[in-house]
Ligand SMILES: Cc1cc2nc3c(=O)[nH]c(=O)nc-3n(C[C@H](O)[C@H](O)[C@H](O)COP(=O)(O)OP(=O)(O)OC[C@H]3O[C@@H](n4cnc5c(N)ncnc54)[C@H](O)[C@@H]3O)c2cc1C
């Protein structure tokens with residue numbers, strides 16, 4: 116190692132430490148410094164870091180979460196500026212190194228400074244690749260207004276700002292990053308089309324079958340996908356992006372374009388310094404440039420044995436080897452390459468992929484399971500008894516063990532199928548106790564088992580607490596189960612409950628009753644005011660918005676301030692989004708009763724708007740499927756019927772049988788009572804959807820026993836009321852709440868029960884979970900017997916909600932936002948929802 120002698124004061128010479136200069140203040144550069152510091156680096160070197168981004172060091176992976184609104188920019192910083200100062204690191208943030216003089220051992224930055232180095236680390240990472248096409252650039256250096264790459268914090272915040280008043284985005288690139296960008300923009304209220312030139316989404320990780328299922332899941336969440344389409348031109352209008360044109364001449368309009376078509380390592384600096392560069396800067400097994408023993412290279416700008424990595428896990432390994440070698444801790448430390456595993460960070464589209472997607476050798480074992488109808492696809496590739504590849508789509512429950520088996524070559528169970536499913540075979544998973552201390556548990560943030568254990572020993576006894584302190588599980592999330600198991604093990608079984616499990620929504624630290632009390636006390640009428648007053652640091656959390664909006668609407672009715680960004684697309688346009696981006700429209704048909712005039716109107720509307728499918732629903736209504744977004748207001752106007760609320764977390768239908776009017780067995784007028792109930796409670800919002808039924812005798816033709824609330828006419832002019840039933844994904848027979856002797860009492864108890872449920876259930880908790888959780892005896896005591904003297908108040912609150920009913924389809928007269936009913940339709944033909 117070289118030492119230099121500098122002269123600070125005339126006549127006084129001091130022996131200085133060698134100077135280590137790092138170019139690149141990103142994930143790899145700083146991780147390398149952290150590893151060096153942990154090997155006594157502060158005593159060994161004077162360290163200077165150049166970073167052309169004007170910030171401290173942040174976790175680039177989490178930019179996807181920032182764009183999606185689930186994380187705040189402040190939360191993604193890995194090392195605050197104090198950290199550099201505390202470690203005596205000279206940080207030159209916002210300074211770009213423009214030249215390396217290897218002979219003079221100098222680096223020069225664009226702020227005019229230059230500095231001598233003894234050892235140099237290049238960690239310059241990558242930049243977004245913009246395929247050459249007309250219209251992409253305004254000039255040599257500036258992208259056309261509305262065009263973005265997705266790489267840096269500046270890219271991310273610029274996108275968020277720009278998206279604020281935009282309605283339609285196109286994302287070029289259907290790889291991991293493109294899909295994450297698309298979901299992020301959709302969360303911000305934009306309609307999004309993804310354009311991908313290969314035939315398969317995420318083709319780097321997935322085969323055709325898996326790609327097709329992912330495509331369907333992506334379309335299911337309302338994103339339009341164009342595969343096999345390459346963009347030839349960016350269309351502009353008045354200097355801003357206006358759309359994209361495909362090779363086949365078709366176009367898609369948009370007012371924002373994100374390009375996620377791959378990355379290119381930043382190698383210009385190294386090239387100009389005369390280092391060997393192929394796809395990236397070529398390094399040896401010690402992570403040194405092959406041309407210069409004093410220049411190390413780490414991260415995405417390094418090419419090792421022909422391989423360039425675009426993920427974080429390899430850089431943790433590389434940084435360790437680099438630090439061992441540079442500090443002399445282990446001069447023989449060698450990097451042998453990394454295995455690649457990824458998980459898509461898009462809520463609702465579960466995909467994890469590692470290693471090979473298909474067998475490559477004749478002896479490779481290949482286990483494959485496909486259930487396309489349910490969106491599930493799994494493959495496993497085993498070589499010499501070791502896992503060398505796995506793809507999980509739709510069900511990623513086994514990902515934690517598979518990642519460990521893949522990373523560490525764990526022995527596999529003889530019954531390979533148990534790698535995909537829990538089928539009651541003996542547990543082969545290595546217990547957390549047997550995992551080596553240095554096992555990397557969280558690949559995204561490079562957190563080892565020993566770091567987790569140290570955190571628990573340091574006093575953190577809750578799983579989220581350990582995750583926050585170590586950042587484990589804060590990347591793609593696939594290691595969360597393992598992290599939880601390690602925390603439990605390290606805490607010797609005394610792991611404390613996660614208080615957030617009982618919060619009403621994840622972003623506000625209160626249980627529902629306390630939250631409601633505070634909202635009332637502080638008079639908070641909008642979602643944003645709740646965040647400002649009650650969220651930690653006033654931070655908004657995208658995942659909490661819908662739940663809060665529902666709660667506020669329930670509590671304030673008329674005084675609720677409705678902010679559109681707190682709504683899911685279905686609630687923004689009052690219709691149900693379908694697989695192909697069209698919508699389904701279900702008009703109200705109280706008690707399942709209609710007449711010839713309504714039927715005629717529905718038929719006329721279906722003809723006029725070329726509605727491809729008319730279907731009777733399970734709730735006795737007529738569903739018009741395949742309506743284009745821009746036609747919605749006109750369809751509602753022509754129908755001139757109220758919304759049936761088939762899309763929202765609210766009161767839906769009352770199914771009825773024909774009852775005593777026509778049926779030979781009927782003992783009660785179920786149809787009239789069903790209509791009366793539907794008329795009264797139409798559209799009231801709740802924690803989840805509420806489906807009801809009234810049936811005219813115990814033969815139960817309207818299936819009232821498996822509804823959120825079901826009413827059965829019995830002999831003697833009486834009615835039985837059942838609550839908490841279900842016949843969907845869960846099957847449950849409702850519990851008998853009461854038997855009453857008049858339809859008026861049925862209506863009153865229905866209202867009181869629904870109000871009690873609305874006030875007390877968790878967000879998205881259906882009655883079939885809530886009723887057994889609270890207990891039918893308690894519910895009966897409150898709702899029927901008025902044990903707490905709260906009955907009159909519950910009645911009054913429900914009355915207020917009923918009075919606040921307003922048909923949302925009246926929105927057609929005055930769209931809430933310019934893009935509310937603007938076309939979401941792709942101009943290219945998509946696979947349509949099947950029409951028979
Ligand atoms: C939105 C997004 C999501 C991602 N999600 C995942 C994921 O889920 N899983 C995963 O494994 N990976 C993910 N990645 C990839 C991961 O972030 C990168 O692999 C990782 O950041 C690479 O680290 P690096 O230090 O090599 O490069 P970077 O983190 O890019 O750091 C390089 C730094 O060097 C600076 N620099 C470049 N040239 C100079 C110069 N001449 N002078 C001064 N400074 C310079 C750059 O501005 C940058 O700050 C994601 C990336 C993005 C953008």
Ligand code: SF4
Pocket residue numbers: 772773774775778779780781782785810811812813814815816817
């Ligand atoms: S539930 Fe009873 S009243 Fe209603 S249709 Fe069936 S048999 Fe007739």
